[in-house]
Amino acid sequence: MPSPQLLPVLSPICGWQLQPSHFTSMAGGSINEVYKVSHQGHPSFIVKLNSATKFPQLFAQEAKGLAALRSYTKTPEVIAQGEMEGLQYLVLEWIAEDQPTPTFWKNFGAALAALHSVEGTAFGSFENNYMGSVPQDNGDAPTWTAFFAQRRLMPLAVKCADNGLLGKSETNQIEKLCNQLPQIFSPAAPTLLHGDLWSGNYLCGAGGVPVLIDPAVHFGHPSVDLGLTALFGGFDAQFYQAYHYHKPLPPNYKDEWDVCNLYPLLIHLLLFGSGYLGAIRQTLQRFAGIQHRIV
Template identity: 40%
Template sequence: MLPKSLQSHLQEIGITIQNSQPISGGDINHAALLDCVDQRQFFVKFNNTKVASEMLSTEAKGLQVLQAAQAIRIPKIITQGQTPDGIAFLLLEYIQSGSRRSTFWQQFGASLAALHRNTSPQFGLDHSNFIGSLPQSNQWRDTWALFYAEERLLPQMQLARTAKLLDSNDEKRLHSLCQQLHSICPTEAPSLIHGDLWSGNFLCDARGGPVLIDPAVAYAHREMDLAMSRLFGGFDAVFYRAYDEAWPLEPGFEQRMEIYQLYYLLVHVNLFGRSYVPAVRSVLQQF
């Protein structure tokens, strides 16, 4: 149920709610579809945890970064803030879902390549953000190897070690892998990536086209998005062909894909526990 304080706060800024319907799917925030008396509809996510305000404000920033790229549809931000009693919220346009048109995957793949064409002189971002509920540092780094090691892999390993989910041998193997990154990953300009590209983080709108949601953006290696999309079953083959036609990957991606997936597996260890430890160790033992 929508908290009364949030409903009152929204009414103060001109959004009078007639009805609210809970929306499932997220495991971090509460979410609802809002039907307003003026027939408008909005999507709201909200929470009252200690980090909720920072999480939702950086999510809004990430959506704005993706919108500015003008490569793929992104939900419009209506407002973001916090009620007097500490409920943080993010109000977005409500995107009505529809059936995928025949060109959905082709459009999606080409659009992702267009997003990745947005580049930066350095790897990182002008602010840190979150992946899931975990902090994600984005300090600017001059090389991908340094950024991936210092801003992605090693912080997640430290979290897992502190929680006693991984051991010193795992940490040693990771340090060894980090020393090899410069020779394994292709040298490319930092690309704007979604950062958490799995099947739960895109929609199909009423026109049958793709929409990206819930980003963890940064200027990083574009192969991160492709690797994450393959971690849990992958997207339609047409998506990958369309991406490759728009901007081919360097040869050998299949052999290095698991290196990029390692970050997301470490995140899953820290979010969901030991069931992901064997997958992490499998990657570390290979490299």
């Protein structure tokens, strides 16, 4: 249960006098405590808690990411966000999950294509935030390949190497791959991204409406989101068909996805260890040193 000191803080937010019995523990990933707060006759909420010192501004940035997406797609409403006694909290609208309708995946693909039609002025172009528990630098860059190399792949490769998780050979291959990025990626404007779009970060809301949660928002290449959807099993084929109908994929899109997925694989290597090294090596063997894949 959350700290008793938080109950007087959360009670006016939720609109009733909270008791420990109103909290039901939910799955919250590797860093958060997550609770459903419910009481008969009142709306339900989600309360997320974690350390304000270990992950500073994590929930403040999550709230900003949800707000950035909300103009274009469904996200939970942010009820409140703040800090108290070393804890940070985020209170969100409770989303009642529904069974996907026959059109759910088509709607989801179309919604993501619409989100990816929102363009920014530079790559990055968002406050620094987190992907999972790993801070990410969203400083502006003029090109996607410069942003991906300088703000994503190389800093994370160095961090993994410093922790003994990557050898010199893999680090050199990543640097070599960074030099090849202009030959891999099709031209794209800075696109508004969810940033962490794996299968655990969407819900099917009432009436089969796709709902996005837990974003790592920035302006980047569409293949960042699309690659992540395919990294751990993939979404339904109708999702990709609908996306392609609204926003056609380039001929070498699978190559783009695989290269983009080096970033989440490096994050998993940093957080969870060497079980992800094989997949990283496989991608590097395929792409480091390639010439002119775009057709």
